[in-house]
Amino acid sequence: MSILEIKGVSKRFGGLKALDDVNISVAENAVHAIIGPNGAGKSTLLNCLVGKLIPDTGSVTFQGQSLLGIKPHQINQMGVSRVFQTPEIFGDLSVWENVLIPLFARRDGAFRMHAFETIANEADICDKAEQMLIDVNMQDKMHMHAASLSRGDKRRLEMAMCLSQEPKLLLLDEPTAGMARADTNNTIDLLKEIQASRNITMAIIEHDMHVVFSLAERVTVMAQGTPLVEDTPDNIKGHPKVQEAYLGGH
Amino acid sequence: MLGLGKKDIALFMIVALLTLLAPFILNPFPEGSELAQFNAGYPDLMQRFVIFGIFAIGFNILFGLTGYLSFGHAAFLGVGSYAAIWMMKLLTMNVIPAIIMAVIVAGLFSVLVGYISLRRSGIYFAILTLAFAQMSYALAYSVLTPITGGETGLQPKVSDPRLFDGALAEGATPQANLFGLDMGASYEMAVGNWLFTFNAGYYVAAAVMLASFYVAIRIFRSPFGIMLRAVKSNQQRMNYTGLNSKPYTLAAFVISGMYAGLAGGLMVAMDTQVGPERMFWTASGEVVLMTILGGAGTLIGPVLGAGMIKYMENIVSKINSDILHTWFAFLPDGLEDVLVAMVYPFVGKGWHLTLGIVFMLVVIFLPGGLVEGGQRIMNLFRRKKRAGDDSTPAPKSHPAE
Numbered sequence: 137m138s139i140l141e142i143k144g145v146s147k148r149f150g151g152l153k154a155l156d157d158v159n160i161s162v163a164e165n166a167v168h169a170i171i172g173p174n175g176a177g178k179s180t181l182l183n184c185l186v187g188k189l190i191p192d193t194g195s196v197t198f199q200g201q202s203l204l205g206i207k208p209h210q211i212n213q214m215g216v217s218r219v220f221q222t223p224e225i226f227g228d229l230s231v232w233e234n235v236l237i238p239l240f241a242r243r244d245g246a247f248r249m250h251a252f253e254t255i256a257n258e259a260d261i262c263d264k265a266e267q268m269l270i271d272v273n274m275q276d277k278m279h280m281h282a283a284s285l286s287r288g289d290k291r292r293l294e295m296a297m298c299l300s301q302e303p304k305l306l307l308l309d310e311p312t313a314g315m316a317r318a319d320t321n322n323t324i325d326l327l328k329e330i331q332a333s334r335n336i337t338m339a340i341i342e343h344d345m346h347v348v349f350s351l352a353e354r355v356t357v358m359a360q361g362t363p364l365v366e367d368t369p370d371n372i373k374g375h376p377k378v379q380e381a382y383l384g385g386h
Numbered sequence: 387m388l389g390l391g392k393k394d395i396a397l398f399m400i401v402a403l404l405t406l407l408a409p410f411i412l413n414p415f416p417e418g419s420e421l422a423q424f425n426a427g428y429p430d431l432m433q434r435f436v437i438f439g440i441f442a443i444g445f446n447i448l449f450g451l452t453g454y455l456s457f458g459h460a461a462f463l464g465v466g467s468y469a470a471i472w473m474m475k476l477l478t479m480n481v482i483p484a485i486i487m488a489v490i491v492a493g494l495f496s497v498l499v500g501y502i503s504l505r506r507s508g509i510y511f512a513i514l515t516l517a518f519a520q521m522s523y524a525l526a527y528s529v530l531t532p533i534t535g536g537e538t539g540l541q542p543k544v545s546d547p548r549l550f551d552g553a554l555a556e557g558a559t560p561q562a563n564l565f566g567l568d569m570g571a572s573y574e575m576a577v578g579n580w581l582f583t584f585n586a587g588y589y590v591a592a593a594v595m596l597a598s599f600y601v602a603i604r605i606f607r608s609p610f611g612i613m614l615r616a617v618k619s620n621q622q623r624m625n626y627t628g629l630n631s632k633p634y635t636l637a638a639f640v641i642s643g644m645y646a647g648l649a650g651g652l653m654v655a656m657d658t659q660v661g662p663e664r665m666f667w668t669a670s671g672e673v674v675l676m677t678i679l680g681g682a683g684t685l686i687g688p689v690l691g692a693g694m695i696k697y698m699e700n701i702v703s704k705i706n707s708d709i710l711h712t713w714f715a716f717l718p719d720g721l722e723d724v725l726v727a728m729v730y731p732f733v734g735k736g737w738h739l740t741l742g743i744v745f746m747l748v749v750i751f752l753p754g755g756l757v758e759g760g761q762r763i764m765n766l767f768r769r770k771k772r773a774g775d776d777s778t779p780a781p782k783s784h785p786a787e
Contacts, residue, residue: 186626212628224626228619233612238627240609246630249637251610254389258609297627 139164139305139337140185145194147180147361154180155191156361162305162354167331167338169348169369172358178341181358182309185339186218187211198305209246215304221313223290225297227283231274234282234293235265235300242301264300272296272326288319295326299334306330308340312347324350349373394603397685401599405592408432409582416579420712423704426697429572429585433656434696436588436595437649442676442688443595443602444645448638449674450683451611453618454504457512457670458519461499462643464526464665466492466650468533471540471660478550479542479560481569481590481655485648492647493640500639504632519670526662539661562655564590569655587656594652595689598645603685605641614638615683646673675741679748681755690756698741705733 140162147155155177162168170178183189185196187208196203203211212218226234239261244250255262269275272292277285282293291311298306311327312320324347330336331351342348348355349369356366357378364377372378387395404411413427426432441463449455466488473484503514526534534540542548542560554560562569569587576582605611616624617631617638624631654660663669676695681687707730714722732740752758 207630208625209628209630212626218626220626224620224623226616226619226623229612229615233615236609237612237616237624237629240613241628244609246628247633249610251605251608251637251641252389253608253610254604255607255609255612256391297623301628 137164138162139199140339141195141197142181142185143195143197145181145184145191145196147177147184147189147191153361155184158194158358158361158363160356160363160366162337162339164337165335166353167327167340167351168354168356169340169342169352170356170358171342171345171348172364175360176358177361178358179309180361182218182307182341185211185307186216212241212301212303213246217298217301217303217306219291219294219298219306219308219311221310223287223294225282225285225290225293227281229282230278231269231280231282231285231293232265232278235268235296236261238297238301239264239268268296268300271299287315288322291315291319291323292326295330299330299336302334303336305337305339308338308342310342310344311340312342312344320344320347323347327351388600389604390600391607394607394685398596398600398603401686401689402596405436405596408435408588408592409584413580413582417581418579423709424701426701427583429570429583429588430656431696431700432585432588433591433652434700435693436591437652437656438673438676438692438696439689440591440595440598440652441646441649441673442680442692443598444642444649445673446642446677446682446684446688447602447605447614447645448642449677450688451606451614451618452635452638454507454635454639455512455674456503456515456639456642457667457674458499458503458515458517458522459642459646459673460665460667460669461515461519461522462492462496462646463650463653463669464522464660464662465495466647467654467660467664468526468540469647470651470654471542471658472533474542474548474560474562474654474658475540475546476549478548479562479658480550481562481564481651484562484654485594485651488647488651488654489644490647492650493644496640496643496646497636500636500643504635504639516667516670519665520667523662523665523667526665534662535660537662539659541659560658562587562658591652591656594648598648599685599689606685610634610637675745679745679755681757684755684757687755687757694744694756695741698737698744702733702740703735703737707734 138161142158142160145155145158158181170181172178180189184191185203187203187206190204198214198216201214226237236255243261266275269278272295274289274292274296277289282290285293312323315323327338328351331338340351352369354366355369355372357364357372365372365375367375390398409427409432412432413425415421415425445459469491470484470488473487477483499515499518503511503518506514527536544554544556544558544560567586569590571586573584574581575584613629613634617634621631672695676691677688678691679694680689680691707726710726710729710733711722714725717725748755
């Protein structure tokens with residue numbers, strides 16, 4: 137059963153056709169990778185999923201509900217979390233506060249005027265935040281300034297922030313971009329752990345074939361704004377169209 | 387205690403103690419001495435310290451936490467003042483209804499200004515707020531003269547209706563009071579050559595300031611306070627975390643507008659004369675200076691910044707060339723004149739120059755304001771203490787094996 141349905145999505149920027157009749161179906165609890173060379177339309181597609189862009193035509197539905205015209209915070213409240221290419225965290229806040237914020241957002245919704253409550257009295261939220269930091273092995277860094285973390289730790293923290301909301305769908309935009317091989321492998325391990333323990337559906341946009349073939353169960357290859365082929369990683373590796381459009385260049 | 391942590395209680399107690407003992411602390415020099423002009427313990431100035439402290443505490447909730455720099459907060463101060471004076475003209479000279487109405491009206495006005503201005507951020511937001519404040523100033527001067535009194539402003543008159551007060555005798559002056567306690571009433575205590583003044587108005591304003599400070603601490607430490615800091619840190623992540631940043635910024639804007647209204651109401655309670663000049667853009671700029679000078683985003687910084695600016699405005703501006711000559715009288719005549727000529731541009735009417743230099747030095751060397759300066763000094767002492775502790779041999783805690 138699919139959790140995310142993208143049907144006939146097209147998007148133009150002036151004369152440039154960034155997406156052209158994209159149809160992708162992401163199955164529940166699966167890891168679905170979307171790959172393609174630069175300019176294939178991967179990031180535009182992702183932005184259409186999270187409310188940053190509205191497609192010119194087509195539909196995007198999450199659990200049967202349309203995501204078109206809905207603001208990013210509302211899409212998140214529906215159960216969709218996003219990991220950015222460059223980790224987006226609250227750099228001025230501590231690691232601890234970074235994890236508290238999504239937990240409050242999940243419990244209290246998009247806005248709550250809790251100006252006279254104290255964090256210490258929120259035992260439930262504090263326990264969850266602590267457990268989340270233990271899960272991503274960052275408990276010893278909880279009082280650190282988030283901006284002072286290494287890139288790998290920032291990525292871990294961002295994952296922790298997304299996971300603490302117990303999303304149904306996790307969108308990852310090149311989660312290993314710019315990482316050293318060791319950090320990339322750590323991130324792959326972390327994602328595998330998450331997938332195994334939490335049964336979260338993941339849609340990954342990725343350049344690195346090592347990451348894609350380590351994680352994905354289904355792969356969609358895009359080129360020039362349109363999906364070329366969708367299959368299992370093993371079949372994708374040897375597919376002549378893919379060789380020609382993408383892998384052939386590597 | 388009171389929902390505060392240990393550190394916050396200590397900070398609050400220190401502020402409360404300093405506020406209560408201000409008539410002593412601000413009057414360290416005996417009357418009649420050459421240094422007596424540096425005494426700041428007179429009611430009018432002490433009231434300004436706490437009232438502008440409230441204004442800056444509120445401004446800091448917006449600017450310090452969310453990073454939105456408003457250049458029009460004096461508009462709320464002015465609107466609050468007008469609301470308060472109208473309460474005194476229509477209902478009673480008791481300051482309570484005046485202050486409450488000042489907060490409510492400033493709050494409502496800030497909803498309107500905030501709703502429109504917060505559609506933009508950064509410099510565009512600052513310009514929008516500045517435009518609103520200047521419009522308010524211009525309106526108060528011109529078309530709204532029937533409500534604001536125009537250039538001459540408003541003050542309570544004997545002929546005002548004042549529904550809840552008895553009629554005043556012809557020629558009497560309506561006095562602001564708190565259930566009969568005259569805001570201008572003072573008790574003077576002479577100790578040797580020192581004269582300390584305890585003013586009712588100051589203590590009312592100080593109590594309100596302490597309550598405002600307490601509310602600010604609670605907001606800073608609450609989940610709401612974390613959300614406001616998140617707005618400043620990364621709005622994109624905030625939106626993708628399921629939070630709508632707009633109501634948070636609007637709430638912070640309205641709270642800080644209400645603080646400004648409270649300060650405006652208290653100004654009227656202390657001095658029942660209101661004019662449009664308190665809405666002029668320089669008044670909005672002043673609260674920005676206060677907050678940055680003291681330390682934006684810190685709890686105590688804005689209060690320190692307000693105190694410093696008001697002290698310079700009232701004390702440094704009073705130093706004239708005669709006073710400088712008496713200071714340097716011990717020097718040979720020629721040298722005395724040279725020194726007076728060198729120092730004179732920085733005092734008296736030139737106090738803004740001194741303020742400008744202090745401001746530049748703080749921004750360049752202490753971006754965290756006076757609070758950062760204090761922290762650096764504390765760290766220096768701690769390091770020295772630690773170094774001292776390290777040099778003494780540590781006692782053996784375990785028997786040698």
